[in-house]
Amino acid sequence: MPPTEAFQEFHRNLEYARDLVNGGRRLEQLKVGAFDIGDIYRAAWVQAVAALDHWVHQEIYSRAVRLAQQPGVERPDRFNRLQIPMELFERIHHHEASLGEAFREHLEATLGYVSYQNPDRIQQGFSHVSKVKLWPKVAKVLTEQRADGRQITGETVVRKLKAITARRNRIAHESDRDPAAPTGRRSITAAEVADTISWLEMTAAAILVALDES
Structure with a gap:
């Protein structure tokens, strides 16, 4: 499927x-020493995890709306337990908004605060729209x-997703500090970040396959 x-x-x-990783590599080749080029790689790491988080949200919203628009289709228990406020029902009943538009806004309001970076949270999020045992199927x-x-x-x-998220949190909340390191910060390389980005992309693509085959 596309x-x-x-x-x-x-x-x-x-x-x-x-692009951030490639920019950092070019600066390394130029031997720029005015600042820590590792900060560019750290920014790329945080960006990659944020991209995953955002994608999970959008994928859940789209698939949940699709389920809502298909009467009679078997749905996951977590989807059936979603609480729908009377205001949403009235907006749809009185034709002020389409089901897709109103339901998506409701999902964004109720799930938008959730951080889908930790694998347990990601699995829980996708359980709204699929019954698949996510990580065994992805593997x-x-x-x-x-x-x-x-x-x-x-x-x-x-385990790998948790490690990636933990590193992201250390970068975002602790400046990637490591008192035991010579520079006071954990080392980071372009290759390490590039591998992480590629792995996140492959994992997300595998999640799509797992969801579509469930």
């Missing part, structure tokens, strides 16, 4: 993070896509 509109935006946001998809035949488990995917 990538969703939300995934296409996710790809564009990751390209911005890749299966990633394993099938590998050329070396190496087995990837759901635990591996979860």
Whole structure:
């Protein structure tokens, strides 16, 4: 299936993070020493995780609206337990707003505050729109896509996502400080960030496959 509109935006946001990495590499080649080039790589890391967070939100909203517009379709329990205020019903009943428009606004208001960076939260978010056991299925998809035949488990995917998010939090909230390091900050390289960006993109693509095959 073609990538969703939300995934296409996710790809564009990751390209911005890749542009930051490439810019940092060029500055390293020029031996710029006026500032820590690692901060460019840290910004790219934060950008990549933010892109994932934003994509998960948009993907949930779009799929939930699609479910709401298909009467009689079997829906996940979490979707059926969504609380719909009387105001939303009245807006739709009196034809002041379409179901898709009003329901999406409601989802954005109720789920918009949730941070979809931690794998547990991501799995919980997608359980609104799918019954799939997310991370085992994602691991299966990633394993099938590998050329070396190496087995990837759901635990591996979860562990790596948690590590990426933890590093993002250290960058955003602790300036990536490491008192034991010579510079007082954890080291970071262009290759490390580029690999992280690519892995997030592959994982998100595998999530799409998992959701569409469920």
